[in-house]
Amino acid sequence: MSSITLTKESHTNPAKFRVKYENSNKILNPGAANKSIINDALPALTTTSKVAIIGAGFGGIGMAIKTIKDLKVDDVTIFERHDNFGGTWYSNTYPGCASDIPALWYSYSYALASNWTRIQPPQYEMEEYIQRIVDQFKLREKARFETSIDKCVFNEESGMWTLYGHDMKTGQRLEHKCPILVSCSGGLVHPAQFQAEGLETFKGKYMHSAIWDHSVDFKGKNVVIVGNGCSANQVVPALLNDSKYDVASITQIARSKHHIMPPVPKVLLWIYNLLSFHYYGLLLVRWLVIILAELRFPLYKGNGFLSRFVRWINVKLSEHYIRNNAPKEFQDKLTPDFKIGCKRLIFDYKYVPSLNDPRMNLTNESIKKVVEDGIILTNGEFVKADIIVACTGYNISKSFKLPIETTKGKSVNQYWDTEGPSAYRTLLVKNIPNLFLIGGPNSATGHSSVVMAIENGIEYYKKVAKPILEGKEKSVVVKTEAYDRWFNDIQAELRKSVFGSAFGGCVSWYSNGSVNSTAFAWSQLYYWYITKFPNYKDLIYQPVTETKKTA
The missing domain is CATH 3.50.50.60 (FAD/NAD(P)-binding domain)
Incomplete structure (x- = not known):
């Protein structure tokens, strides 16, 4: 067991630490040419x-x-x-892509990095860590x-x-x-590709966040983001705040809502830097994160006093964060009415504050159809679009298709x-x-x-x-x-849990409605x-x- 030090080459040359678009599209896009x-x-x-x-x-x-x-x-x-x-950390390269939990926990316990730049580092830094591990163990x-x-x-x-x-x-x-x-x-x-009437007639650029085309010029473009999960939470502020993109506008189609939690406290980075001089110091911080996360576990199952109390605390944290940082006209559009944890919690980085940008619009309306130069919402509103980005997640059921059998x-x-x-x-x-x-x-x-x-x-x-x-x-x-x-x-245990269940009150990628094949129940x-x-x-x-x- 040891700690490792990253060179941070990924910050000066991020392209070295991501898949090439043509390769990713060939592998992950079912409709791609030259399969x-x-x-x-x-x-x-x-x-x-x-x-x-x-x-x-x-x-x-x-x-x-x-x-x-x-x-x-x-x-x-x-x-x-x-x-x-690298797996998903090599193929997912969209702007703002980063670990959604502290990297000291999202890494191998026997090879902890001593110099993460952030508690939730960007994709290219995560990939650099992976490449460092690969080389270390030959x-x-x-x-x-x-x-x-x-x-x-x-x-x-x-x-x-x-x-x-x-x-x-x-x-x-x-x-x-x-x-x-x-x-x-x-x-x-x-990738679960966005499906809508008329998409084939769209004359702008369409892409899924999981197959990002870095050659596309976003400057001065009107962008429609479909989705409101973790990837959209990271893409939106990156497109708004990074001068490299400088978009004209973003309209986000938030078809569902998520409980968005406050960012991971900055004090954790301070403690991490303080104890990063030794592997056992890093391990101590890792276990601090694990213990704090496990204390949140009661909110995921049952309806006893402790479960309801932990849910109440976390809901209040989420609502307070949104109320203090999001524009008033968007607050109801962000706040779910199902039990917290029914969909994966989002620990915010910059998304909610970015909604104050005048170029940003958020709607819960669905897309009725796509036309040549934009989209038409179910309320009849037309939204001009030069680029459509689908942050629509993954086809989990397809991942469960394993061509594995026996001779019997x-x-x-x-x-x-x-x-x-x-x-x-x-x-x-x-x-x-x-x-x-x-x-x-x-x-x-x-x-x-x-x-x-x-x-x-x-x-x-x-x-x-x-x-x-x-x-x-x-x-x-x-x-x-x-x-x-x-x-x-x-x-049976999952039916008493919140994960995409009737008890939780939502539909999510955790479950297909009859069988929950994703979440661990304990x-x-x-x-x-x-x-x-x-x-x-x-x-x-x-x-x-x-x-x-x-x-």
């Missing part, structure tokens, strides 16, 4: 490793580090569609970039996975064999399409041996750090996968009854406990000597 195709004229490339990791974001990087350092298994391959590490030689994994098949007889994929540049097929498969593909991957006909998609996406303790799928999901179903929270959740999941993997990697066992799979019990228990302390201490009675190990096993 990668398979070239059957080339011979298939065959490779092997002990552990195959899909995804090179925080999850994939952390998995590789712990497999190599803690399990002493150096034979690891990381597959990634982009041309570099992971580049383990990665196969610009490679799409199209299907994964587990052979119950051999106990081996075969990954079928292709090189996205040449089209060459790939077949990779390994005993352990880890999916770290994440949920914030597939068991399929992840089959289970998830019929029962709803789920994973035992967020990590294991029934009847699919030797598969681990990091950042899988129900691993997200409304108050915590996804990196902390990733580290918890990796701890579970280390314990459960170790006998296979040591050659003592052939495979491991969760018992069907344990998987089903977990699913029923967590869904505290992060409990998540740490169930991943730190596996219940081996819920698992079935198949000995190496067995040649056949009943599913």
